[in-house]
Amino acid sequence: MERNQTDFVILGILAIHPDQSGYEIRKTVQQSVGFFWGESFGQIYPALKRLLANGLIVARKPASGAKATRQEYSITPAGRLRLQEWLAVPFRDDPPRDEFLLKLFFASDAGPGVALKQVAKFMENNRQLLATLEELQKLGATRSSHYAGFPYWMLTLDYGVRHLRMTLEWSQNAVVVLKALESPEKQEGRRKHV
Amino acid sequence: MERNQTDFVILGILAIHPDQSGYEIRKTVQQSVGFFWGESFGQIYPALKRLLANGLIVARKPASGAKATRQEYSITPAGRLRLQEWLAVPFRDDPPRDEFLLKLFFASDAGPGVALKQVAKFMENNRQLLATLEELQKLGATRSSHYAGFPYWMLTLDYGVRHLRMTLEWSQNAVVVLKALESPEKQEGRRKHV
């Protein structure tokens, strides 16, 4: 019960910025919480209908000039209340399923070479994402936004940046460990061939 | 395609330690990869039947003396091959959905008090888990295990420990930020009431 998080993502996004279409909501989600949350159209459109039926959002044909097919949504007072209610419910932390760690855990069956490839991809992914988030952070710092949500957004961004930096530090060490496993000799800080 | 990760978790676990029942496999999963992966019975039992039908594992009634109802499974050579194959496929990193961060991101609608409560729970959870993982790490260090998988297990453990330490550092800062938002005055390192 109370498990349909898509609804709340939409409410949250519309609470920050109203008059968005389903298409736009998805883009906003990707650009704001995308580094720790994803939503697909297959979930967004049905969710919008649900929210509409429950009076938590309202639909409006956009002002003339915009596309005729487009539907814009805004949050209602009831929707805002629902959102606030949900915010106060303790989050549940189920273990996030991490496929990378899973493969690494079992990797001895395939050897260090395979593990090193996975780690390399992991590093590359994280380096790129880190660059993006640091860019966002810099932008935020200069703009010193006046939105009420701003400090909260920056906290999550900071979390992301710290997380990615940690993964890169860890990766460097992992590479050293795996390379040592790769070469048959033990290289305990000494030359090869003992 | 190739998305049924439960199958591979089971194969991986049985590759490390054979002759386990479905019940036992689940426990092993919890105790080994539990901090980044979970499996429920509702998935394990059907998966075992699937794997059995495909010849990737074999079933055996346990030696006399054990429970009659119990079924023990082991990985077959075909299963091991399948596992190795999967290990070499690049992992996919979809953004892990983090409900805690999501609530924090939208928390301005509910205020710093609500956010602080969520952060407090987050810290508490992570402190506990960190203690458990550090315990495991210490145990691993003394035993200096001879299993081939050992270095890989330690890498994932190290990841967990680093991650949790990072979350606690971040949390401390988050609490400071949120407390500052809570009190109406700006406390820029100066006295209140300007």
Next chain:
DNA sequence: ACACACATGTAATTGGTTACATGATTTC
């Protein structure tokens, strides 16, 4: 003319949890 982004939706499938249902064995 073509490509790309905007825009909305449904259907099929898979993935996954939770609840239900049952029963044996061990420990107190």
Next chain:
DNA sequence: GAAATCATGTAACCAATTACATGTGTGT
């Protein structure tokens, strides 16, 4: 004899992705 743990499984439901299907508007 009661409670906890071991043990297996199914059914109902919910969550989520992916593929399918369709069409408009904008820019080159």
